[in-house]
Amino acid sequence: MLKFLRRNIKEKSDEELVQLYQQAGDLEVLGTLYERYVELVYGVSLKFFKEKTKAEDAVMAVFETLVEKVRTQEIRQVRPWLHVVAKNHCLMQLRKKNHTVSYDEMTPAAQAELVHSAGVLHPVDVFEEDGHQLVLKKCIEALPAQQKHCVEQFYYEDKSYKEIADLTGDALGLVRSNIQNGRRNLRICMEKSGVTALDQ
Amino acid sequence: MKSEPRNKSLLTPLMQWLIGDANRHDERSLDAAAQSDPFLADALEGYRALPEADHVADVTRLKAKLRQQTQRQRGAGFYALRIAAVGAVLVAAWLVMQQFANNDKAMVADAVQMEAPTTDAAPPIAADSVQPELAEQTTTAYNIASDESAKEPQKVLNRPVPPKASSPTASSAPTPTAPPTEQAAHENLKAVADDEVATSQADKDKAMEVAKAKEEAERKKLELEEAAKKKSEEYAARRAKEKPEERVPAAASKTSDSAAAKEKLDEISKKKGKAPQPRQITGKVTDGNGSPLVGVTVKAIGSNISAVTNIDGSYSLNLPAGVVTLEFSLAGYNTQKVNLGKKNQVDIELQEN
Numbered sequence: 001m002l003k004f005l006r007r008n009i010k011e012k013s014d015e016e017l018v019q020l021y022q023q024a025g026d027l028e029v030l031g032t033l034y035e036r037y038v039e040l041v042y043g044v045s046l047k048f049f050k051e052k053t054k055a056e057d058a059v060m061a062v063f064e065t066l067v068e069k070v071r072t073q074e075i076r077q078v079r080p081w082l083h084v085v086a087k088n089h090c091l092m093q094l095r096k097k098n099h100t101v102s103y104d105e106m107t108p109a110a111q112a113e114l115v116h117s118a119g120v121l122h123p124v125d126v127f128e129e130d131g132h133q134l135v136l137k138k139c140i141e142a143l144p145a146q147q148k149h150c151v152e153q154f155y156y157e158d159k160s161y162k163e164i165a166d167l168t169g170d171a172l173g174l175v176r177s178n179i180q181n182g183r184r185n186l187r188i189c190m191e192k193s194g195v196t197a198l199d200q
Numbered sequence: 201m202k203s204e205p206r207n208k209s210l211l212t213p214l215m216q217w218l219i220g221d222a223n224r225h226d227e228r229s230l231d232a233a234a235q236s237d238p239f240l241a242d243a244l245e246g247y248r249a250l251p252e253a254d255h256v257a258d259v260t261r262l263k264a265k266l267r268q269q270t271q272r273q274r275g276a277g278f279y280a281l282r283i284a285a286v287g288a289v290l291v292a293a294w295l296v297m298q299q300f301a302n303n304d305k306a307m308v309a310d311a312v313q314m315e316a317p318t319t320d321a322a323p324p325i326a327a328d329s330v331q332p333e334l335a336e337q338t339t340t341a342y343n344i345a346s347d348e349s350a351k352e353p354q355k356v357l358n359r360p361v362p363p364k365a366s367s368p369t370a371s372s373a374p375t376p377t378a379p380p381t382e383q384a385a386h387e388n389l390k391a392v393a394d395d396e397v398a399t400s401q402a403d404k405d406k407a408m409e410v411a412k413a414k415e416e417a418e419r420k421k422l423e424l425e426e427a428a429k430k431k432s433e434e435y436a437a438r439r440a441k442e443k444p445e446e447r448v449p450a451a452a453s454k455t456s457d458s459a460a461a462k463e464k465l466d467e468i469s470k471k472k473g474k475a476p477q478p479r480q481i482t483g484k485v486t487d488g489n490g491s492p493l494v495g496v497t498v499k500a501i502g503s504n505i506s507a508v509t510n511i512d513g514s515y516s517l518n519l520p521a522g523v524v525t526l527e528f529s530l531a532g533y534n535t536q537k538v539n540l541g542k543k544n545q546v547d548i549e550l551q552e553n
Contacts, residue, residue: 031266038266039214040243043214043245043247046243046249046255047242047246055246056261056262060266079239082239083238087242122224122228122231124224125228155224158224159223160220162219172220173251176220177252
C-alpha cells in the first residue's frame with residue numbers, strides 16, 4: 001500500500017493529494033503537496049517580512065498549520081486557498097510582533113515600486129513597441145554603467161540572468177538587482193521625458 | 201525522495217526565473233501569468249524586494265527541511281514497526297531453539313525404542329545389549345528425559361501411551377517425556393502469541409506487520425522443526441549403517457522384533473537418501489551508501505519461506521533444496537532478485553526507487 005502510494009504520489013494533482021491526506025493523514029503526502037508551493041509561499045513571506053530568516057520561519061510555520069487545517073477544512077482549490085493561508089499567517093505574525101505595522105501600512109511603498117502592470121514593469125518592451133525607441137535609447141545611455149550593461153544584455157541580447165552573471169562574473173543577485181534598478185530608472189527617465197506607458 | 205534530479209522543463213516558471221534561467225521573454229510571460237495569479241504576483245514581489253539574496257539556495261534548503269520533517273515522522277513509525285517485527289522474529293527463533301532441543305531428545309529416545317523393542321524390562325539395558333554404540337550415544341538424552349518424566353509422575357501416569365511406542369513395557373518410562381515437553385513448548389508459544397496479539401490490538405497499524413512477522417516466524421519454526429526431525433532421523437540411520445555387522449547378528453540372536461526394527465531403519469535411511477539437503481543462506485542488505493537496511497523482506501522464490509533483515513541489515517534463511525532465487529524487497533526500494541548458485545552468503549545493495 002505504502003509502496004503504491006509513494007510511487008504515484010508525485011503525479012497526483014493537488015486536490016487528489018488533499019483527499020489522500022484527509023483519508024490517511026500521511027504527513028509525507030502533505031509534504032509532497034506543500035513542496036510544490038514552497039517557492040511561492042517563501043516569496044509571499046519575503047514580501048511581508050523583507051527578511052530571509054523570518055520568511056523561512058514563516059514557510060515552516062505555515063506547514064505546521066496545514067497539518068491540522070488540511071485535515072479539517074474543505075478545500076476546493078489548493079492554490080488560491082494556500083495563498084490566503086500564507087498571507088494571513090504573515091499578517092498575523094506582523095500584527096503580533098510589531099503592533100503598529102499592518103498590511104495597509106507596509107505595502108504601499110512596495111506596491112508602488114513593484115506591483116505595476118507587466119507593461120510598466122518592463123518599460124523596454126512597452127516603449128519599444130510604442131515607437132519610443134529613441135527616447136528609450138537615450139534613457140538607457142543615461143543609466144549607471146552596470147545597470148546599462150545588464151539591461152542591454154537582457155533586453156537586446158536576449159540573455160538570461162544566469163548568462164549575464166556568467167558573462168560579467170557577478171553574482172546572480174547582483175545581476176537581478178541591476179536589471180530591476182535599471183528598469184525603475186528607465187521608467188522614471190521616460191516619465192521625465194514626457195512618455196508614459198498609458199499615454200499615446 | 202531524490203534531491204532535485206528534475207530537469208529544466210519540469211521546473212515551474214518561477215523556479216526557472218529564480219535560478220536565473222529566464223530571459224526577457226520568459227520574464228515577461230511570468231509577469232503576465234502573475235496578473236491572473238495573485239499568489240505568483242505576491243511571490244514575485246517578495247523575491248524582487250530582495251533582489252540580491254540567493255533565493256534558490258533558500259528555497260532548496262527549505263524543501264530539504266520540509267522533506268526531512270515529513271519523512272522523519274513517517275520514518276519513526278516505520279522504525280517502530282521494524283523493531284516490533286525483528287523482536288517477534290527473535291522470540292520465535294528462541295522458541296524454535298527450545299523446540300529443537302526438546303525434539304532432539306524426544307526423537308533420539310524414540311529411535312532407541314524403535315531399535316530395541318524387546319520384551320526386556322528396562323529399555324536402556326535392552327538398547328545396550330542390542331546396540332552398544334547407539335545406546336551410548338543416547339543414554340544422556342534418555343537420562344534427561346527420564347529426569348523430566350520423574351518430575352511429572354502424575355502426568356505420565358494419566359497420559360495415554362503414544363501410538364508410536366511399539367512395546368508397552370518399554371515405552372512406559374521414556375516416551376511420555378515427549379508430550380509434556382512438547383506441550384510446554386506449545387503453551388509457551390501460545391502465551392507469546394497471545395502477548396503479540398495483545399500488542400497488535402493496542403496498535404492497529406502494527407497488527408498487519410506483526411501478524412506477518414508471526415506467520416513468518418511460524419513458518420521458520422516449522423522449517424527448523426522439519427530440519428531437526430530429519431537430522432535425528434539421519435543420525436539414527438547413520439548409526440545403524442555404520443555398524444551393520446555388529447547390529448544385525450546381535451539383533452537376530454535376540455528376538456524377531458529387531459528384524460522389524462531393521463526394516464524400519466532401512467525405511468528411514470531410504471528416506472534420508474531421498475530427502476533434499478536443506479541449506480542455510482545468510483547475508484547483509486545495504487542501501488546505496490552502504491548503510492544497513494532494516495526490515496527488508498527476503499523471500500525464497502518457489503517456497504513460502506522468507507525472512508526479514510535485522511537492525512544490522514543481516515538475515516538468515518533455511519532453504520529447502522530447489523530454491524534458486526531470493527527476492528529482496530522494501531518499500532521505497534527497487535525489488536531485487538538474486539540467483540543463488542552455490543553461494544551460501546548473499547550480500548546485496550538495494551537502490552532507492
